[in-house]
Amino acid sequence: MSDRYIDFANSSLGHRLVAAIGLPSPVRLERWQAGRLRPVEGALLLSGGALADKVQAFAHKFTDATYRYGTEASTWIPGHGPTLKAVVFDASGLQHTDQLKQLREFFQPLLKNLDYSAHLVILGRAPECLGDPFAASAQRALEGFSRSLAKELRSGGVLQLLYVGEGAEDQLEGALRFFLSPKSAYISGQVLRLQACATPVEDWTRPLAGRKALVTGAARGIGASIAETLARDGAEVILLDVPQAKADLDALAARLSARTITLDICAEDAAAQLIEHLPDGLDILLHNAGITRDKTLANMTPEYWDAVLAVNLNAPQVLTKALLDSGTLHDNARVVLLASISGIAGNRGQTNYAASKAGLIGLAQAWAPLLQQRGISINAVAPGFIETQMTAHIPFGLREAGRRMSSLGQGGLPQDVAEAVAWLGQPGSGAVTGQALRVCGQSLLGA
Ligand SMILES: NC(=O)c1ccc[n+]([C@@H]2O[C@H](COP(=O)([O-])OP(=O)(O)OC[C@H]3O[C@@H](n4cnc5c(N)ncnc54)[C@H](O)[C@@H]3O)[C@@H](O)[C@H]2O)c1
The missing domain is CATH 3.40.50.720 (NAD(P)-binding Rossmann-like Domain)
Structure with missing residues (x-):
């Protein structure tokens, strides 16, 4: 069944009317199309951090345009870099309350530089696996932050939090192929835990071959x-x-x-x-x-x-x-x-x-x-x-x-x-x- 309101809100007259009287203005979400090969069509921004380094190692398979932020080799500058289709922030190193301000410092400048239907992912460590109560509290704080920021995103933007378990770093590619791509267009504000897994995907173009x-x-x-x-x-x-x-x-x-x-x-x-x-x-x-x-x-x-x-x-x-x-x-x-x-x-x-x-x-x-x-x-x-x-x-x-x-x-x-x-x-x-x-x-x- 079709949603006529979306058609109306995205027409030129409807768009102006909806904005003028303050009605919700849902955008048409970008979805995966047959024949597409790469998860990200546009710029991907990575923060610093050990998990972000892991992502950097396979990011070239996602897109030709990968940028780093907050490192000496920082190449993306708010207001000057391209609009961002995908963002990965490695928050796994945040261990006490004072460090949580890094979330504000990283995300605030890029919010006005997001492309339509942008996909954001925050990486953390599961609080229940951390011995230090302050570190566990900082990692749990990511949940409230993620769910709230997901509600503030506009133009079809979505955001998830992935808690990466010890030994699960190798599973990031599969998870990000999903969460940074239009395949997850209608998922937002979710928190998932990744654990080690011994069965890899052999061919990303046919990941279920032979099953x-x-x-x-x-x-x-x-x-x-x-x-x-x-x-x-x-x-x-x-x-x-x-x-x-x-x-x-x-x-x-x-x-x-x-x-x-x-x-x-x-x-x-x-x-x-x-x-x-x-x-x-x-x-x-x-x-x-x-x-x-x-x-x-x-x-x-x-x-x-x-x-x-x-x-x-x-x-x-x-x-x-x-x-x-x-x-x-x-x-x-x-x-x-x-x-x-x-x-x-x-x-x-x-x-x-x-x-x-x-x-x-x-x-x-x-x-x-x-x-x-x-x-x-x-x-x-x-x-x-x-x-x-x-x-x-x-x-x-x-x-x-x-x-x-x-x-x-x-x-x-x-x-x-x-x-x-x-x-x-x-x-x-x-x-x-x-x-x-x-x-x-x-x-x-x-x-
Ligand atoms: N549509 C939604 O918004 C929505 C939301 C949440 C969850 N779900 C769940 O997703 C699933 C699919 O939903 P849908 O909207 O496509 O439903 P649907 O009614 O369109 O399709 C359900 C299918 O299940 C088959 N089915 C029912 N009873 C069966 C039985 N006893 N044995 C074998 N087949 C049987 C029906 O013949 C039908 O083809 C359901 O489990 C539903 O509860 C749907």
């Missing part, structure tokens, strides 16, 4: 977009949906040269059927199928409650366990669960849905350490308001609120969720596990 991926609920909406994105990145995709969606599933499968499985994931023999359909095993498991049956709790029927919990939470639990126990899910597999910001913030009329989605986040957190030995990662992706058939059915007022109540002032596209899922599906993304990544334009809900 078998199952996508549930693949016939339409976000699931279809995930399937297309995984196929683009080189995965062999298997599409699953209910028998009623067979026509759509077959059409997509023909486009992607993919296999299909028509199956209700809640069927009693669903696990057995899946295992039978996957004799060669699986490297990426994407639990995307989901339903809503909204009612306030006072009016919630047992049928509505049971259906949502069965599809959204019980089926991913039962099927993942069966695929693990049978050895169908390979070592170093990647599991991604489609949660929702409703599962983080709660939402009126969605006690059943929010419970199911919060349960998925809990599942990822609890399972991650247990699967670590086999190199398997499990994460939740929590979309905010995404333009699909599911959200097209929301009443007009609520739909508009869902779109505008975020730092980017608009809904996301299925592609935005798909890009995040595809990144978490990469071999190198074992660096991230047990976490929930919000794809919500920094929605105010639950922030």
Whole structure:
């Protein structure tokens, strides 16, 4: 479903009118286009610091225009250098309160020199891993700073904080290929932790080459977009949906040269059927199928409650366990669960849905350490308001609120969720596990 307000706000008359009466003016976000090769098309500014040195070593693969700041070889001067498409600030060395002013000193001059849809990343060390309470406090301060600055960015700018664990420095390239590129256009104000990971990406143009991926609920909406994105990145995709969606599933499968499985994931023999359909095993498991049956709790029927919990939470639990126990899910597999910001913030009329989605986040957190030995990662992706058939059915007022109540002032596209899922599906993304990544334009809900 299209967002007519964005079209209006970006027309010449609309732009002037929106500015004159102080309405939100969301910009059209820059997204990844087919055929593009480099993550950053424009200037990339790096700060000083040991982690920034690591980034410098591969930055030439991102763009031809890399600049350093705050070092003797500083080549970017505010007001004189080019506008910046991407910025990486290494804050890992900040250990006490006085040093935090470096954040203001670095970011303030460049805020007026950012290109449209700029991507900013702050690198730090996870506070819980630091012995010195003052250093831990300084690193935790980065979180408040990042989330606030993300809310102040204009023209589609986004900002994330990555806490880089000991030994995880080699995972920076994969993470920054995602967070500095338009693939993460609708993600902002997020905090993620990277850990060491032994499985590298071999070919950045096809990071999922040789990987078998199952996508549930693949016939339409976000699931279809995930399937297309995984196929683009080189995965062999298997599409699953209910028998009623067979026509759509077959059409997509023909486009992607993919296999299909028509199956209700809640069927009693669903696990057995899946295992039978996957004799060669699986490297990426994407639990995307989901339903809503909204009612306030006072009016919630047992049928509505049971259906949502069965599809959204019980089926991913039962099927993942069966695929693990049978050895169908390979070592170093990647599991991604489609949660929702409703599962983080709660939402009126969605006690059943929010419970199911919060349960998925809990599942990822609890399972991650247990699967670590086999190199398997499990994460939740929590979309905010995404333009699909599911959200097209929301009443007009609520739909508009869902779109505008975020730092980017608009809904996301299925592609935005798909890009995040595809990144978490990469071999190198074992660096991230047990976490929930919000794809919500920094929605105010639950922030
Ligand atoms: N659209 C959003 O704004 C949004 C926001 C947050 C989270 N999500 C989540 O993202 C996922 C995809 O959402 P969407 O908007 O594309 O939904 P959608 O309704 O457009 O598509 C869901 C797909 O899942 C399939 N499905 C449902 N029950 C199934 C079952 N029992 N067995 C097999 N397949 C089944 C449906 O047939 C459909 O093809 C869902 O888990 C949803 O909860 C969506």
